[in-house]
Amino acid sequence: MPVPIKLSKGLVDDAKIVALAEHRSVPKQIEYWARIGKAVLDNPELPIRLIQDTMLGLEEARTGKLAEYKFDH
Structure with missing residues (x-):
């Protein structure tokens, strides 16, 4: 609610x-x-780029924009 x-x-x-x-x-x-x-203050040990990438990944998961990752054997 705004x-x-x-x-x-x-x-x-x-x-x-x-x-x-x-x-x-x-x-x-x-x-x-x-x-x-808030994320930076809650996680001062993490680099900002990791926090941004994590937030992006969570949003991609929320919107169904994930792709399966295949590991090379």
Whole structure:
């Protein structure tokens, strides 16, 4: 459920630029940043790239976009 919040103009302006480049709405961009930030704080021992890749993999699994991986023997 959406909840109205007050954000700084600078944050919203930054989000507008990145949102355009990433093909997201401004609210979705800020939500993405918040999820990444929370994941980083919850897992300080993990590199940011691993966290981003894990989040991407979870979204791919959620939307059924997974492909079977075959190991070379």
